[in-house]
Amino acid sequence: MDLSANESKTLIDVKDISFSYGPIKVLQDVTFPIQRGDFLAIIGPNGSGKTTLIKIILGLLKPSKGKVWILGKPAEEFDDWRKIGYVPQKATHIDPFFPASAREVVAMEFLARNKFPRLTKREEDLCIEKALKQVGMEHFKNWRIGGLSGGQQQRVFIARAIVNEPHILFLDEPTTGVDSETQEHFYDMLDTLNKKEGITIVLITHDTGIVNKHVTQVACLNQRLVYHGTHAEFCRAGAFKDMLAGHHLISHRH
């Protein structure tokens, strides 16, 4: 493990990233750091490239220009992906008839890669149960994933994302289709992960109410990075209004 990188404050460095799907430009010259302990919200209208940006950071897409550094390593050399948890955008691609229990969904992530030192079956179970407990789903562990409600499924996916005790957690619109009371609990839970467990959180959201309540940093994306900074400055700068203006622009383009 690279100690110097581990101690430095910057976990992820996004440097001058551009990306296009064929002729369609999706991201242009995006640069920003993610610091240890941040609770960063990425906001921006539909189609502004938020999901694309996260996929590039996670190595799922290759940028046409620029580079991502993860824990001091270029993304293409980085291989310790357990340090990074990911909850994809609304798991609509999930087969509702897939025969996996909530427990198995978490186990996939936990057991897919070998552990050193090896854990006993019992230790494995404890880790998986702990993750389910953190999202309040321990009583549903034997339920088939497709038999759970959308919000419950989402919680299981969060359990899956945190089971390896990642340093940083990416969530792509995790609360779509989740009722407002559960949302409250959910964001309290993220707060706890952020403040107590010290997990850095990167959250894509359209819910600006949440942004005001919990986050420390805001990145506002609209193909380009319109704003990046602390939440307090964000409110002062009125960047929010600009973003809303951008929203109209981009939705007419479609």
Added chain:
Amino acid sequence: MEAFLTYGFLQRALLAGIFVAMACALLGVFLILRRDAMIGHGLAHVTFAGVALGLFLKIIPLSMALVIAVLAALGIMKLKEKAGIYGDTAIAIFSSVGLALGILLATLAHSFNVDLFSYLFGDILAIEASEVWLSIGLAVIVVFIVILNYHKFMYMTFDQEAAKASGIKVGRLDILLTILTAVTIVLGMKVVGILLVSALVVIPAAAGLQLASNFKQAIILSSIIAFVSVLLGLILAFYLDFPASGTIVILSFLLFGLFFIFKRR
């Protein structure tokens, strides 16, 4: 029952049949969930070309079939990826071309005879000792590799993108699964024949999936159904003088039906 203890050919058929059918069922669960159930059917037809080539070149048909099936399986995969062709289209192309080549080669080799027919309809009771050990050996290796990669295969079947994001080498494992499938299809061909091997892959797994509430159950139930089908199928075939392949497949279908009804209640 004592026939099973005294006749070597029955023991061999039973042993090879059970191992191969369980490997088929195990892979079948993954293939069905990957929406790739027809790959077995397609590869089996390509295997026909391999067998005919083997007979033509006077090389052991089974080994030739293995090579051709693996190549075809990788070809189907590449065609899907690179040419952006739908999976079922790629399978249709490969299976028909494979069959066409098989017909040409078989005619050239003047081997449209009992030999080829045993490959088409299966002749497990005529399986030779060397083929038994090859089949069992390969089936055990297939099962072993799947169990070793169990969580990875399950993860990438369930949620490919998240699996990738957690650092699983999905591309490589896809190739591995494809090769395992090809090998298993060829083994299954020995048991029930080219025309029925798809049943061995799909029916027990589909039956297991009817009742399973988790993945482990799906795997275990499917394997049990495969086991029971071959065991009972061979016993029935022997005593009633039925063709073994047809009996095994019909039995697994009856079990599927039973599970289906049981689930509805």
